Amino acid sequence: GQQVMQIPQYQHVQEGEDFTTYCNSSTTLSNIQWYKQRPGGHPVFLIQLVKSGEVKKQKRLTFQFGEAKKNSSLHITATQTTDVGTYFCAGWDNFNKFYFGSGTKLNVKP
Amino acid sequence: SAVISQKPSRDICQRGTSLTIQCQVDSQVTMMFWYRQQPGQSLTLIATANQGSEATYESGFVIDKFPISRPNLTFSTLTVSNMSPEDSSIYLCSVEYSSYNEQFFGPGTRLTVL
Numbered sequence: 001g002q003q004v005m006q007i008p009q010y011q012h013v014q015e016g017e018d019f020t021t022y023c024n025s026s027t028t029l030s031n032i033q034w035y036k037q038r039p040g041g042h043p044v045f046l047i048q049l050v051k052s053g054e055v056k057k058q059k060r061l062t063f064q065f066g067e068a069k070k071n072s073s074l075h076i077t078a079t080q081t082t083d084v085g086t087y088f089c090a091g092w093d094n095f096n097k098f099y100f101g102s103g104t105k106l107n108v109k110p
Numbered sequence: 111s112a113v114i115s116q117k118p119s120r121d122i123c124q125r126g127t128s129l130t131i132q133c134q135v136d137s138q139v140t141m142m143f144w145y146r147q148q149p150g151q152s153l154t155l156i157a158t159a160n161q162g163s164e165a166t167y168e169s170g171f172v173i174d175k176f177p178i179s180r181p182n183l184t185f186s187t188l189t190v191s192n193m194s195p196e197d198s199s200i201y202l203c204s205v206e207y208s209s210y211n212e213q214f215f216g217p218g219t220r221l222t223v224l
Contacts, residue, residue: 031210042202043153045212088152092210098143100153 004101006089012107019079021104023072023089030092032065032072037103038085046074079108112137112205114216122222123193130189131219133203138183141206143213144176146199153202159186193223 003026013019023032031050035043047056049065049072056063062075072089089101113136123129133142144156157167157178165178179187190197200220204213 033212042215042218043204043213045214048212098155100155103152105150 004089004091004099006087006101006104008104009102010105010107012109013079015081015108015110016078019076019083019106021074021087021089021106023074023101025070025091025093025099027093028069030069030094032069032089032091034063034072034074035088035090035100036085037088041085043088076106079106081108081110084108112139112207112214114203114205114214116201116203116216116219118219119217120220120222122224124224125194127193128189128191129193129221130187131201131203131221133186133188133216135184135205139205139207140183141209142180142186143204143206144178144186144188145202145204145215147202147218148199156188156201190221193221195223197221198223 006021006023011019031048033048034046036046037043047063049063052069053067054065060077064073074087076083086103086105088103092098115134117132121129140160142159145153146156147153155168156171156176157165159165159178159180161180161183175191177189198221200218202215202218204215206213
């Protein structure tokens with residue numbers, strides 16, 4: 001069945017270092033969304049990408065949607081302790097099914 | 111944006127009993143979803159509950175185990191029936207104001223089944 005995997009599963013960085021999580025789908029997605037879940041919290045929407053090859057930026061965060069619309073990445077420049085949490089990609093496939101990725105848990109050491 | 115509340119926030123239940131989780135939204139919304147999240151895991155969609163139609167369940171989830179009500183555009187309930195320890199999880203509701211767009215999540219209900 002459809003799978004949306006993220007790597008790495010965990011990432012520990014020193015504050016100020018960069019961080020990237022990669023999202024890979026087994027099938028084409030009509031769009032890709034990114035969510036952040038703080039420890040003990042609920043997922044919070046960050047951004048949505050729709051077009052093949054699309055790149056969007058939010059301050060220190062850069063999001064990319066692959067040309068084939070099967071993969072995506074989130075890059076955080078100069079991480080801060082407030083970036084701690086689990087980052088999930090999610091998307092709709094062409095059969096109207098919505099999937100969350102496996103998630104990448106980010107820990108930032110001050 | 112949406113303000114979503116869930117009740118209860120947490121509960122500890124005995125095996126074989128049932129628990130009904132409520133989800134209240136501060137504005138009218140057509141699309142509402144119920145998810146399950148095991149500790150440290152991703153979210154798994156249980157069902158879509160659109161007002162005016164029967165809930166649509168994902169593979170592995172059935173109505174007898176997870177009956178859902180959606181009586182109006184601001185409220186829904188999910189019942190976890192005949193619970194076993196394997197049902198211990200966080201249950202979250204979410205809403206979507208327009209198709210294929212961002213979802214807003216409730217704070218979740220942490221369920222422990224003994």
